[in-house]
Amino acid sequence: MNVLYFASLKESLNMSSEEIKASSNMTTGELKLHLIQKHGVHHFPKNIICAVNHEVRNDLALLSDNDEVAFFPPVTGG
């Protein structure tokens, strides 16, 4: 699946996206754990938000390989 990063997370990882192979029945929380193990926990503070196909989801959402998953810090528009 395509995993997107935005704002401060994109800068700290030095990439805007990467391709991750989802194992069957992987949850958003498990994906985050995988990314923490790969990149380091300091990139993923507790307030990092996860969106699946443009909707914010908690750690329990089930993922499939076609999903677009994004991680980003709390938003600051307006």
Added chain:
Amino acid sequence: MNKISIQTGGFDISAEVSLAHNNNSGLGAIVTFVGLVRDMDDEAMTKMTLEHYPGMTEKALQIIADQAKSRWKLGNITIIHRVGELQVNDQIVLVITSSKHRKSSFEACEFIIDYLKTQAPFWKKEHTKSGEKWVEIKDSDKLKLDNWN
């Protein structure tokens, strides 16, 4: 029709108000909110950059507009948000609401900007001579949502 636009260029408030009004003779009130790039308290800002998540941003704003319409009886809603590079005093965001009487428009406009600030995927970065810094969410912005629940 609601108008939702993410754009790099500025906007003409008067033209947008006319567009939102659309000669609807049933409307007695139009409320506009314009957000501006404010200078920083401690150091002069050289510029602000605004990033967003294309695709999700438009959907998030549409959901907020739909929620406003389900709470109040409204005419057209306009939400315009700029992205890219902005300077101090530039317009960032425009929200227009309209209704038969003013109360619904005032409340809906505040509802939309409160939700936009905490739900729509935009991120601001402040640039100064000494460096750059991502803006962090204020607790007061998060608490404002409690007013609507």
